[in-house]
Amino acid sequence: MNKYRIGLIGLGGMAREHIRWMNETGRLEIVAVSDVNADSMKLLGDRLGIAEDKRYAGFERLIRDSDVEAVVSVTPNNVHADIIRVCLQEHKPFLTEKPFTRTFDEAVKLLELYERRPVPAMIGFSYRYTPAFRYARELVREGKIGTVRSFSIQYLQGWGAAIYDAPYTWRYNKDITGTGTLGDLGSHMIDMARFLFGEFEELSAQLHTFIPERKDAASGNMTRIEVDDFASFQARMTDNAAGVFQTTRNAVGSGNQHEVSVYGDSGTIYASTLDPDRLIWVREEQPGQLAKTTLEVPGRCKVKQYDDFVALLEGSVPDGFPGFMDGYRNQEVLDAVVRSSEGKRTIEL
Numbered sequence: 354m355n356k357y358r359i360g361l362i363g364l365g366g367m368a369r370e371h372i373r374w375m376n377e378t379g380r381l382e383i384v385a386v387s388d389v390n391a392d393s394m395k396l397l398g399d400r401l402g403i404a405e406d407k408r409y410a411g412f413e414r415l416i417r418d419s420d421v422e423a424v425v426s427v428t429p430n431n432v433h434a435d436i437i438r439v440c441l442q443e444h445k446p447f448l449t450e451k452p453f454t455r456t457f458d459e460a461v462k463l464l465e466l467y468e469r470r471p472v473p474a475m476i477g478f479s480y481r482y483t484p485a486f487r488y489a490r491e492l493v494r495e496g497k498i499g500t501v502r503s504f505s506i507q508y509l510q511g512w513g514a515a516i517y518d519a520p521y522t523w524r525y526n527k528d529i530t531g532t533g534t535l536g537d538l539g540s541h542m543i544d545m546a547r548f549l550f551g552e553f554e555e556l557s558a559q560l561h562t563f564i565p566e567r568k569d570a571a572s573g574n575m576t577r578i579e580v581d582d583f584a585s586f587q588a589r590m591t592d593n594a595a596g597v598f599q600t601t602r603n604a605v606g607s608g609n610q611h612e613v614s615v616y617g618d619s620g621t622i623y624a625s626t627l628d629p630d631r632l633i634w635v636r637e638e639q640p641g642q643l644a645k646t647t648l649e650v651p652g653r654c655k656v657k658q659y660d661d662f663v664a665l666l667e668g669s670v671p672d673g674f675p676g677f678m679d680g681y682r683n684q685e686v687l688d689a690v691v692r693s694s695e696g697k698r699t700i701e702l
């Protein structure tokens with residue numbers, strides 16, 4: 354089987370995970386890299402055996418390199434839109450990290466380009482590939498818990514809590530991120546709701562910044578935080594299912610706790626990243642008698658993100674694939690959350 358030649362943009366910590374995932378497919382070969390940090394470029398360029406003339410300080414040259422068949426972008430939010438724009442202009446397939454863009458205005462401009470000339474694209478909503486979530490989607494679609502009436506989704510991390518005195522980083526810089534916890538973790542919650550239940554119809558939100566300043570490790574100065582570190586919202590989906598969402602980095606004791614509870618007329622499903630190969634199914638086994646069963650996720654639900662990316666490059670779009678429009682719709686909902694919180698009102702989508 355042939356290998357696809359990949360240009361990798363962004364060589365920070367998360368890039369190493371993407372490199373490992375690409376290697377696992379046996380179908381993707383990194384032939385060019387780009388990063389603004391020369392030390393990172395040398396370190397990973399040497400490790401990957403990338404030729405010197407394929408190490409680009411500017412991502413535009415990498416995308417335009419005729420040896421690069423597809424692009425993988427693992428960068429901070431402020432360059433997502435520019436990278437996607439050049440990929441669209443060059444008609445180069447790509448996989449980009451979430452959130453789709455920093456602002457909805459950026460997303461609208463990209464949609465105009467995409468509609469004129471669509472390009473195969475994957476957005477990095479990686480939790481679609483958590484086996485328990487995929488199995489939950491299957492059970493919901495099969496009607497195992499009847500009509501879904503409500504659900505709750507939360508994504509909790511604890512590393513930003515006050516007791517840890519986490520320093521100021523780019524994730525707290527509004528010019529780079531657009532939003533804080535909302536865009537970082539909340540975008541995954543929004544995508545999970547769309548993956549499981551369809552589109553958002555309306556929502557009402559609150560954003561908060563509980564820790565108003567943090568120490569900049571480089572300067573030693575305290576820096577004001579202009580993005581949220583807690584987000585919560587309620588939403589109504591297309592099928593009238595009501596959803597409750599919360600996310601924060603201040604949840605002491607939570608490492609990477611992304612979980613979904615789905616409540617239907619005849620049962621409940623609970624799935625979590627804390628136990629990705631199992632889920633809990635509650636149902637009435639006999640009249641008046643509830644049964645709570647832990648189900649092992651079947652092998653068909655253990656799909657890898659980069660296997661789907663390879664499938665995209667080969668011309669197919671697998672079920673549940675997070676494509677360009679999923680990124681766009683996600684950004685539309687993120688924007689509605691911000692507008693709802695600022696205006697203290699319900700937003701219709």
